[in-house]
Every structure is written in C-alpha cells, then in structure tokens.
Amino acid sequence: MKIGTPSEIYKKVTHDIESIIYVFKSKKYNDVKYEEIEQAITRLEEMKSKLSLELEMLNDNAEWDVFNIAFYGETNAGKSTLIETLRIILNEPTKVCQREAFDFKKNEAIDVEKKITKHCKLVEEINDRYSLEIKILNEKSDLIKTDICEIEKDIQCFEEEIINLKKHINEKKKSSVINFFLYIVGILKEQQILSNLENSIQNSSFTLNQLILECDKLEIQINSKSEEMNLELEKMEGMYLKLKENQHRLNQELMHLSDGLIIGDGQSDFTRDVKAYKFSRHNQDFVLLDLPGIEGKEELVTKEIDSAVKKAHVVFYITNKAAPPQNGGDAHDGTLQKIKKHLGQHTEVFSIYNKRVKNPKQLIPGLINEDERKSLAELETTMKENLGDHYSGNKLLTAYPAFLSIGKTSYDTFLKAQEKFLKNYDDYEKLLSETYVDRFSNWLISDIVTDCKNKIIKSNYRKVSVRLNDTEMSIRKICDELITVKKLLEKTRRGTVSQLDESTNTLITNLHNAVTQGINCFKKSIREKIYLEIEKDINGRTFKEKYKEILEKALTELEVNQTKSIESALDSYKKDIERIIEKHNRYESELLDAFSKQMFLNLDNIEELNLKRVLNWKKAVGELVLVIGGLIVGLFTTIGWVAIAFSILGAIVSVSKNLINIFDKNKRMAYQKSIANKSIDKTSTAIFDSIIESINESNNQLIVYTEKFKQDIRKPTRNLDSMICILNEASEKVGILKSTIIREGVNYNENN
Structure with a gap:
C-alpha cells in the first residue's frame, strides 16, 4: 500500500476496504444461493460504513503538525492543577504574558495602596488640624458662656434683692412721717442701696451683652472652621473613592491575571471544554490538552473528550487514587471501561499518580508510603492487562503544593495555602523539589517531546490500525459465531438422529x-x-x-x-x-x-x-x-x-x-x-x-x-459454509491491511 502523504491514509484505507468488498461482489459462487452470500456482503458493507464514519472522524480530528499530549482522567484528579504548574515551569507563552501583566498590575496595586495610605494619613492630619482650631474656639466660647451664666445669675440675684428691697422701702415709708419724708426726698438708706443694685444690673447687662456678642462671633468662627473642614474632607473623600475604585479595578484585573484560574474548585464538571496550551522546546512544538473529567455528566463532556482523545498522540491518565481503576455495573461504564474505550487506540499511554496533598505534613520523603507503592503496582498491572504494550508506565507527583510554590495569585484560598506551606520550607524551590513536578517537567521535555514528527505519524497510523482491528474482530466474531451455530446445529442434529434411532x-x-x-x-x-x-x-x-x-x-x-x-x-x-x-x-x-x-x-x-x-x-x-x-x-x-x-x-x-x-x-x-x-x-x-x-x-x-x-x-x-468462508476471508484481508498500516507507520520516517 503506497501512501503519498501520511494524511492520505484515511482515504486509502477506505478505498482498500471498498476494494475487498468489490472482490466478493464480483466473485461467482457455485451450488450456493446468492441471497445468503448477499447477506454476508451486506453485513460487510455495514461494517465498512461504520469504519468509514470512524475514519472520517479521525480525519476531522487528526493533527499532523503539532504534537498533542492529552491530560485525561477522573473528575477532580488535578489535571488542570498539573497543567497550570507546567505552564509556569515551561514558560508557556500566554502564561508568561499573563504573569508579566500580573506583575505590572501588582505594582500598580501596590502604588495605589501606598497612595491610599498616604491619603488616609493626610485626611487624618487635616482632621486633626481643624479639630484643634475648633477645639480652641470651643474652649473660648465655653469660658465666655460660663461668664455669661455667672452674670445672668448675678442679675437674677440683683433683681430678687431689688424686689425685696422695694417691698421693704414701701413698708418703711409707711412706718413714719420721717421715713415718708426721707422717701420723698430720696435719701432713705434703702433707696441708696436700691440705686446701687440697679446700677449693678445695668452694668452687668452691658457686660452680658458684650459677652454674648463675643460668643456669637466665636460660634460663627467655629461654624466657619467646620465648614472649611467638611469641604476639605469631602474633597479628600472623593479622591479616596477614586483611589478605592482604582484599587478594586486592579484587584479584579489581578484576579483575572492570577495563576490557577483553570484549577477546579471541587465541583463536578468544572472543566467542560477541552483547553489547549501550546509550547515550544528545542524546535519542537507541542500542545497540552486539558480534558474534562471522565466521571462527570457524560452528556456534557463525552463529545469533547472523544474529539480530544482522537487528536492526541500521547495520553496521560491522571488519577489521585493509589489504586487500579474500577469496573462499572450493568447500568453504566466504570473508569476502567472508559479507559479501554478511549485509550485503547493510542501508541503511548502513561498513568500519573497525582497524590492529593493539602497539608505540609503530608509531604513525606519519597512522597508515598509502602501501602501506596503496592497499590500503584496493582494499578500498573491492571493498565498493562487492558492496554497491552501501548501502556508505557507510571509517574508520581503532587501538583497542588508545586503550584503553591511558584504560583502568583491574589486569591485568598491560594494565598493562605501558600503561607501555610512556605512557612515549613526555606524557599519555594525546596518545596517544588519535594513535589516531583520539576522532575516530571524535565522528563516530559527530554523523553516525551522528542522526535515528535515520527511519533505523530506513528500515533495516527496506530489509531487507524485500531479501527481496522476492531473491524477485523467484528468480522471474526460473526465468523466464529456462525461456526458456533454450525457446530451447535450439527450437535443438535446428531442428537436428533440418535433419538430417532433410539425411538x-x-x-x-x-x-x-x-x-x-x-x-x-x-x-x-x-x-x-x-x-x-x-x-x-x-x-x-x-x-x-x-x-x-x-x-x-x-x-x-x-x-x-x-x-x-x-x-x-x-x-x-x-x-x-x-x-x-x-x-x-x-x-x-x-x-x-x-x-x-x-x-x-x-x-x-x-x-x-x-x-x-x-x-x-x-x-x-x-x-x-x-x-x-x-x-x-x-x-x-x-x-x-x-x-x-x-x-x-x-x-x-x-x-x-x-x-x-x-x-x-x-x-x-x-x-x-x-x-x-x-x-x-x-x-x-x-x-x-x-x-x-x-x-x-x-x-x-x-x-x-x-x-x-x-x-x-x-x-x-453449504450456504452457511460459504458465508463463513466469505467472512473469514474478509477478516484475513482486513488483518493484512491492518498489519500493513502498522508497519508503514513504524517505517514511514525511515522511508522518507
């Protein structure tokens, strides 16, 4: 089978399958009813149609230029956390721009915070200055008011004495003619006292009026100062609000620029769409695909997962459980069935144990204990049994502490967690080293993202060969079942003959x-x-x-x-x-x-x-x-x-x-x-x-x-035998085509 370019493989395979069926249609069959032969050919055509549809889907989703690595796994397994950390470590371009913008906005936010602090201090100074001036005026006013009160009391006393004194004078003038005469002349002693009291009231009233006038002036001054203070404070409040608005805007921008935006919050189906992050190392372009969790609401994510898996050339199965994936029940597929369904077609599949660590005390030397080590060995065995030679091994890490060690964020949850972890380590590099994510990053670049062009071709050819293998197995299954039918019929008929003889x-x-x-x-x-x-x-x-x-x-x-x-x-x-x-x-x-x-x-x-x-x-x-x-x-x-x-x-x-x-x-x-x-x-x-x-x-x-x-x-x-023969021959031809595809996928790079 000669293919011009790798991407032509889908058309070529479809054409070869059609040629296989055409041979059966054109062939003449002796002593056999064509209706039975037509049934077998019709069944083959149905399988061909299914295969053609699958090849078309592969073609639609195929990627021949950029190496795609899919992060596939259970819901809340930490796929996005690991990818976010790798984006930082590997300097993913959009992440670099985002972090630079974060730093710039962070500096702006710090400047605004300083301005707000300075502004608040200035407001405090203004408030203190005016308060002191008003206080002095109030003290003066209070002293005057005290004097006014004293004078008012004196006047009141004088008025009371005058009333009593007038009453006494009136009584005294009636007591004798002399006193009356003296009263008329105005030389009674009491009259002299009365005159003095009236003079005192007059003087006090004058003084009181002067004090009241002075007090009113002070009140005017106090009100004036208060108004000046309020006006200045209102002006400062407006400036403060603008500063706070600017601060809020910057905080919102920082939230959007923070690391960890793609990290889930624990809710199911946090990630619903496939997100792609492009990198370039050593002249090799590659993409990390962040897939939705396979245990969420399937109707929301199945199509996205299928498309991404078809596009990927290497798949990382992420799990936070140190245990083999489990089978499901009759009602729904379990994790293991989904893995076999989605990943069985891939050339390279790795399992990544992302240990869940939320507390610094959980970071032990070697990261896992002996029980976890034994459970991971069982996981290795299960994956190998179900994926065969295409399962490439297991990696160990913990992504969350790694992210905390290098993440730039303004989220309180992350900030508190960072503080808690970094308090137990001298610096972030030591914490990052304990998580094994830096090792994983180095392995990814040195071992996985190498010879990408050849891996892309090999992977895409492998997917086609898997579809051919499925078709071959489907034909073989029908063929085997027809053979089983034949054997059961022969056994039944031998039994019936024996019963007839016995009867x-x-x-x-x-x-x-x-x-x-x-x-x-x-x-x-x-x-x-x-x-x-x-x-x-x-x-x-x-x-x-x-x-x-x-x-x-x-x-x-x-x-x-x-x-x-x-x-x-x-x-x-x-x-x-x-x-x-x-x-x-x-x-x-x-x-x-x-x-x-x-x-x-x-x-x-x-x-x-x-x-x-x-x-x-x-x-x-x-x-x-x-x-x-x-x-x-x-x-x-x-x-x-x-x-x-x-x-x-x-x-x-x-x-x-x-x-x-x-x-x-x-x-x-x-x-x-x-x-x-x-x-x-x-x-x-x-x-x-x-x-x-x-x-x-x-x-x-x-x-x-x-x-x-x-x-x-x-x-x-004879008719049944002919159907078996046709299907068996078709299975062999599809098998030969499958082997050719695998061989050409392996040898393509050498031949070109």
Missing part, C-alpha cells in the same frame, strides 16, 4: 413385547378353557371339537388384541417422533433467532437451516406409521392362523389317537391335556414366528423411511 429401536422392542404378551395371554386363555372341558371327562371326539371351538375364538381375540397392541405401539412411536422433531425444530429456531439478532443476519431465511421448510414432518410421520402398521397387520389373519393351528392339532391327534380313547379316566384326561399343551405351544410358536416375521419385514421399510428423515436432518450446510 425406532424402542418401537421394535415394544412390538416384540406386545406380541410376546399377546401370545402368552393367548396360550393361557386356551389352556384354561380346554382344561375346564377336559375336567368334564369328555371323549376324544368331543375333546377335538371343543378344542377347535376354543381355538377359533382365541385366535379371533388374538388378532384383535395384537392389532390394538401394534397400533398402540405405532401411535406411541408416532407421538415420540413428532415430539423429537418438534423439539428439534423449536431448539433450532430459537438458536437461529438468537444468533440472528446477535449477528444482525437473518439465518432463519437460509433454507438448509430450517427443517420446517425441508419437509412436513407430521404428514411424513403419519404416512410412515400407516405404511408400517399396514405391513405388519396385513401379513397375519385369523384364517391363516386357524389353518396353522388345525394342521398342528391334526398331526398331534393322528399320532396320539389311540391314547385319546384310553378307558382310564385319569390317564385319558392327562393325555388330553398333554395333547392340548403340545398343540397350544406349537400353535403359539408358529403364530409368534409369523407375527415377528411380519414385524421384521416391516422393519426394513421403517429403516428406509427413517433413513430419509436422517438424511434430511444431516443435510449439508
């Missing part, structure tokens, strides 16, 4: 037993009846007459009884044969129906496999029984038996006629019984031999008929 032998035995039993009854009946007559002391002539009379009746009864017995035996034989054939037909029908559904072939339409179409069993068996019964019964009659019996009796009587007429009663009776016994025995023997001879003659016809049945049952399965 025929049973018929002969039953006929012989019926004759023997009938003759014995015949002998007993005659003997009992003639003995009763002999006991009556009859003479020779009477004896002879009575014996003939009894014999004729017994022979008539014998004929009736023998006919019934033989018919009964034949009826049982007929029912037994019908039962055997019906059971045979039912079993073969069920067998063919079951295999037809299993193989999608209509085996029931193959004439040679359906005995119900070969002959009408019930009619044939009925005819056989009628013929055999007629042959047996037709060869014996009462007239013939009477003639035999009388000739035997005459011979015996003629030999013993002198003895019959013996005068001694007892001797005569004894001789008569003796003669009767001899006649009965010889007659019975002659009749028995006659019937057995009839049975033996009919047995030859029985053998002829049953042999015809057996020949029909043993009828060769």
Whole structure:
C-alpha cells in the first residue's frame, strides 16, 4: 500500500476496504444461493460504513503538525492543577504574558495602596488640624458662656434683692412721717442701696451683652472652621473613592491575571471544554490538552473528550487514587471501561499518580508510603492487562503544593495555602523539589517531546490500525459465531438422529413385547378353557371339537388384541417422533433467532437451516406409521392362523389317537391335556414366528423411511459454509491491511 502523504491514509484505507468488498461482489459462487452470500456482503458493507464514519472522524480530528499530549482522567484528579504548574515551569507563552501583566498590575496595586495610605494619613492630619482650631474656639466660647451664666445669675440675684428691697422701702415709708419724708426726698438708706443694685444690673447687662456678642462671633468662627473642614474632607473623600475604585479595578484585573484560574474548585464538571496550551522546546512544538473529567455528566463532556482523545498522540491518565481503576455495573461504564474505550487506540499511554496533598505534613520523603507503592503496582498491572504494550508506565507527583510554590495569585484560598506551606520550607524551590513536578517537567521535555514528527505519524497510523482491528474482530466474531451455530446445529442434529434411532429401536422392542404378551395371554386363555372341558371327562371326539371351538375364538381375540397392541405401539412411536422433531425444530429456531439478532443476519431465511421448510414432518410421520402398521397387520389373519393351528392339532391327534380313547379316566384326561399343551405351544410358536416375521419385514421399510428423515436432518450446510468462508476471508484481508498500516507507520520516517 503506497501512501503519498501520511494524511492520505484515511482515504486509502477506505478505498482498500471498498476494494475487498468489490472482490466478493464480483466473485461467482457455485451450488450456493446468492441471497445468503448477499447477506454476508451486506453485513460487510455495514461494517465498512461504520469504519468509514470512524475514519472520517479521525480525519476531522487528526493533527499532523503539532504534537498533542492529552491530560485525561477522573473528575477532580488535578489535571488542570498539573497543567497550570507546567505552564509556569515551561514558560508557556500566554502564561508568561499573563504573569508579566500580573506583575505590572501588582505594582500598580501596590502604588495605589501606598497612595491610599498616604491619603488616609493626610485626611487624618487635616482632621486633626481643624479639630484643634475648633477645639480652641470651643474652649473660648465655653469660658465666655460660663461668664455669661455667672452674670445672668448675678442679675437674677440683683433683681430678687431689688424686689425685696422695694417691698421693704414701701413698708418703711409707711412706718413714719420721717421715713415718708426721707422717701420723698430720696435719701432713705434703702433707696441708696436700691440705686446701687440697679446700677449693678445695668452694668452687668452691658457686660452680658458684650459677652454674648463675643460668643456669637466665636460660634460663627467655629461654624466657619467646620465648614472649611467638611469641604476639605469631602474633597479628600472623593479622591479616596477614586483611589478605592482604582484599587478594586486592579484587584479584579489581578484576579483575572492570577495563576490557577483553570484549577477546579471541587465541583463536578468544572472543566467542560477541552483547553489547549501550546509550547515550544528545542524546535519542537507541542500542545497540552486539558480534558474534562471522565466521571462527570457524560452528556456534557463525552463529545469533547472523544474529539480530544482522537487528536492526541500521547495520553496521560491522571488519577489521585493509589489504586487500579474500577469496573462499572450493568447500568453504566466504570473508569476502567472508559479507559479501554478511549485509550485503547493510542501508541503511548502513561498513568500519573497525582497524590492529593493539602497539608505540609503530608509531604513525606519519597512522597508515598509502602501501602501506596503496592497499590500503584496493582494499578500498573491492571493498565498493562487492558492496554497491552501501548501502556508505557507510571509517574508520581503532587501538583497542588508545586503550584503553591511558584504560583502568583491574589486569591485568598491560594494565598493562605501558600503561607501555610512556605512557612515549613526555606524557599519555594525546596518545596517544588519535594513535589516531583520539576522532575516530571524535565522528563516530559527530554523523553516525551522528542522526535515528535515520527511519533505523530506513528500515533495516527496506530489509531487507524485500531479501527481496522476492531473491524477485523467484528468480522471474526460473526465468523466464529456462525461456526458456533454450525457446530451447535450439527450437535443438535446428531442428537436428533440418535433419538430417532433410539425411538425406532424402542418401537421394535415394544412390538416384540406386545406380541410376546399377546401370545402368552393367548396360550393361557386356551389352556384354561380346554382344561375346564377336559375336567368334564369328555371323549376324544368331543375333546377335538371343543378344542377347535376354543381355538377359533382365541385366535379371533388374538388378532384383535395384537392389532390394538401394534397400533398402540405405532401411535406411541408416532407421538415420540413428532415430539423429537418438534423439539428439534423449536431448539433450532430459537438458536437461529438468537444468533440472528446477535449477528444482525437473518439465518432463519437460509433454507438448509430450517427443517420446517425441508419437509412436513407430521404428514411424513403419519404416512410412515400407516405404511408400517399396514405391513405388519396385513401379513397375519385369523384364517391363516386357524389353518396353522388345525394342521398342528391334526398331526398331534393322528399320532396320539389311540391314547385319546384310553378307558382310564385319569390317564385319558392327562393325555388330553398333554395333547392340548403340545398343540397350544406349537400353535403359539408358529403364530409368534409369523407375527415377528411380519414385524421384521416391516422393519426394513421403517429403516428406509427413517433413513430419509436422517438424511434430511444431516443435510449439508453449504450456504452457511460459504458465508463463513466469505467472512473469514474478509477478516484475513482486513488483518493484512491492518498489519500493513502498522508497519508503514513504524517505517514511514525511515522511508522518507
């Protein structure tokens, strides 16, 4: 098979499969019905259509230029965590740009944080300055207010004294003429005091007004300062809000630029789409594919997983369980079935044990304990058994602490975890070394991402060969099942033939037993009846007459009884044969129906496999029984038996006629019984031999008929053999094509 370019392999394989089927269509088949051949070819065409569809899907998803590595595994196994860490270690271009942008935004955020701190300090200074000035003014105002209160109290006291003093003056002027005169003149002592008090009130009121005026001025100053402070603080608040908005924006940008965005949060199906990350090392381009978990909601991710697996050239099966993948139940596939289904076509498959470590104390020397080591050995065995030589081994690491050691993030969860881990280690490099991820990264570059072009071709050819192998196995399975059908049919038919022989032998035995039993009854009946007559002391002539009379009746009864017995035996034989054939037909029908559904072939339409179409069993068996019964019964009659019996009796009587007429009663009776016994025995023997001879003659016809049945049952399965031959030859041709594909995939690089 010559292929121009590797990518032409899909068209070439499809063309070769079509050529294989064309050969079968064009070939002439002798002594075989074409309908059966057409069934086999139609089944091959159905398989070809399925293969063509799969090849088309491979072609649609094939990658011939860039080496693809798929990270495949269970949900929450840490695939994305490992890939994110590798993106950082291997300087994946988009990750480098992202981290540079993170650093730039981080510096901006630090500057903004400094400005906010400085701004808050300035606000505090402004607040303190104004507060101090207002405090001083308030203290002055409070002192004045205290004085005002004192003056108001003094005025109130003066007013009370004046009231009392006026009352006293009024009383005193009435007390005497002198006092009245003095009052009129205005020279009463009390009047002088009253004047002084009024002057004091006037002076105090003036002072009070001055103080109130001064206090009002201070209040104006205080309000003015407060307004100035509020205006300045409002201005500062606006600046602060802008700074906080800028800080929030930067924090949001930092969140989007943080490492670990692709890492799941523990929820099922966090990753639903396949994400590709492109790298370049040593002039080798390669892509890491982050696949959805295989244990999530299959309807959401199956198509994505299938497409990515078809594109990948190497697959890493990621698991966080130190145990072999498990089988599922009847209702759904388990992890192991999914691995076999998705990864069976790949050239290189590795298992990666990503140990779940959330606490620094879990990082032990060597990373795993002895129990985990034994469990991983079992995982190795299981993967090898199910993937064969294409399983390439296991790697050990723990991705989460590795990510924490080098990740740049603004997420609180990661920051707290980083602090917890780095507190137990001197620096991040030591922590990274403990995780084995740096070793894995070096191995990935040095051992996996090498000779990529050849690996791509080998991997893509391998996928085609797997599809051809599946087709070959499907054809081989049908072929093997047809062979199984043939063997089961042959076994069933041998059993049916054996049962027919056994039933025929049973018929002969039953006929012989019926004759023997009938003759014995015949002998007993005659003997009992003639003995009763002999006991009556009859003479020779009477004896002879009575014996003939009894014999004729017994022979008539014998004929009736023998006919019934033989018919009964034949009826049982007929029912037994019908039962055997019906059971045979039912079993073969069920067998063919079951295999037809299993193989999608209509085996029931193959004439040679359906005995119900070969002959009408019930009619044939009925005819056989009628013929055999007629042959047996037709060869014996009462007239013939009477003639035999009388000739035997005459011979015996003629030999013993002198003895019959013996005068001694007892001797005569004894001789008569003796003669009767001899006649009965010889007659019975002659009749028995006659019937057995009839049975033996009919047995030859029985053998002829049953042999015809057996020949029909043993009828060769030429059509079935032809279908087996066609499918077997097709399987071999597909196998040769598969081997050619594998060989060319291995040797392509050498030849080009």
